Amino acid sequence: MTSEKRKGLLERLAEGPVIGDGSMCMTLEKRGYCTAGPWTPEATVLYPDAVRQLLREYLRAGADVLQTPCFYSSDGKLEYSDVKFTSAEINAMACKLAREVADEGDAIVCGGLSPVVSYIQGKGEKAVRKEFEAQLQVFIDYDVDFVLAEFFGHVEEIEICIDVMKRAKKPMGATMRIGPIGDMNGVSVEECAVRMAKAGADMIGINCLFDINTCLKVLRRMKKALDDADLHPYLMCQPLGWLCPEVEENFCGYLALPETPLGLDPRTITRMDAHRFAREAYEIGVRYIGGCCGIESHHIRAFSQELSKERNKQPAVNDLCPKLGAQLCQSLLPNIREKVKDKFWMDLTPASGRPFSPAISAPEKSATFMTK
Template sequence: MKRSLEERLKDGPVIVGEGYLFELERRGYLQAGSFVPEVALENPEALKQTYRDYMNSGSDVVLAFTYNAHREKMRIIGKEDLLEPLNRRAIQLAKEVAKEHPKEEALVAGNISNTNIFDSEDPESKEKVRNIFREMVRWCKEEGVDYIQGETFYYHEEALIALEEIRNQGLPAVITLGLMGENILRDGYTVEDSCRILAEEGALVVGMNCFRGPDSMQPYLEKVRKEVDGYVAGVPLPYRTTEEHPTFFNLPDSGCRCHLPLETTFPTALDPLYHNRYELAEWAENAHRIGINYIGLCCGASPAMLRAVAEAVGQDTLNSKYSPDMEKHFLFGKDETLNENNTNYRGKA
């Protein structure tokens, strides 16, 4: 029998591969802007391959791609009739891929996320949000997920509603917050206070994901780690956010020489602003050292980046055999049989 999420957390860090949203847009199967995961129905093999690529690169979890696949988003694009089929199919595909793992079947996580309609002053909006989560969680339960990850909440109370609905179905919950540029959740909670309350209310794992890269997320992860007794998640973006520009929504590119049609690098011109895999591995080592237990990367992450993160915390991934080895490179290799005319030229290349 495969180990549960809690059993794996007790044995060491759990790696979670996210970032499907940007990766599938980059591969040509998803529209930037609306960012709705119709790929589960339109191109299921593309989604399965993406799941597989992240799993083989170290993810202990196949996270069902239902981010933004909620009733409000489907209403905006006029496809509410596809809501339930999309959710169920995304989970079914995740289960198929999870069974392919040759060492231990990967966990399958359901996924619910920020609704963008939550209003802390409007009881009606709160009820709409609860109903959105309730139906998605029920589908997750019926499809047999191992746990549910509720993510990218920038209101504490919305995160709490998500947790309540997950707990009502008797499933383990991972709840992660997206911290905007004000450095505080929109209903006034600090991220560490919110995480402490969510843990006290029964979340197995609490922490942060998305919006921020390692540099602008790590100080808050340290605060959460000090405040929370249980398991803590850190799932940053792979972008070079800063104290001045803490999120990727307004991250500038001083070297850009063209007109950006959206007048911002987000979401389709962030390419020059990546951390490299070695910087991300260094972050993962630091996160692991301070006691972050549930470690991954979010929007923008590639499988190669995730592999570097997994290896940095001691994991040997299925695709570690493809990790960089320059020994036989024609310019930079050290193999004695290489052509010396090339290796002697490396400094001039």
């Protein structure tokens, strides 16, 4: 199937929920293909086979969209991180890999734009636009299906990015890394949602930094603000794959946890959590559900399976891993066979297995982003 014959983003959203892919840099780091700290995606050039395989896992788990694996690939950020490749080189390979794997199924490709250092450094709008234009041009050249501005902490910056993205003449998404306290300048959740919509994004929402429960709180507020303003973009969310309720009132979100970045594993959400989140998000009105840091392929599968009726399809590979406990009846162990019902798993409160592990941590007061 060629990409030209596929339905585009807006067509798919009009028909029902769309499932995005999951974590790239964080997951690649666990597999040995990304450096913790800078989180830059030079693996697309150095280890394309590893990146290709992760994209393929998301596709087979049910993702309708594969995002170009080039997070934070702006020239300013790459220079700051001492990466020896340009954003054009990384983004070009990211486009090739995403398209190659998308063509193995019925997926479309999203080109992702990230915040730029020139904004934080206060170099002015002209410099900021130049960095965004450099990111965008590769996505235009490789004809991605839609573009997305993600991980923005300042609504002012994402408004500039949305305006630049209009050059691509493609559907546009916009997501901010905000929790209940709003953006890093104190702009409320409600105002951020309205401003992103008024700037021209077809799809708006949040990604990263906060967990599924915090994201649901923010999404409810966004939906009400948009309805009150008579604005109707599609809502999207790409939450974390860890639980971190103690950082709701912190601009840095999970980055303020002492466990970040190497000790977050005990906080990983279960697939049951993923099922609940997908259902609650859909009921709020969210129509694009994907994942950010910590969301792995089994979480994407859970999103897809939970909304299979609304989507009128199951994950591409679903024979060996049906929803929750459906095939546990084949186990040789009687106690495992008894867990075949969904209700057992959805009612389960999992233990951590760590006798002296605290329920939550104290966020680190030193955590902060670079500011203007």
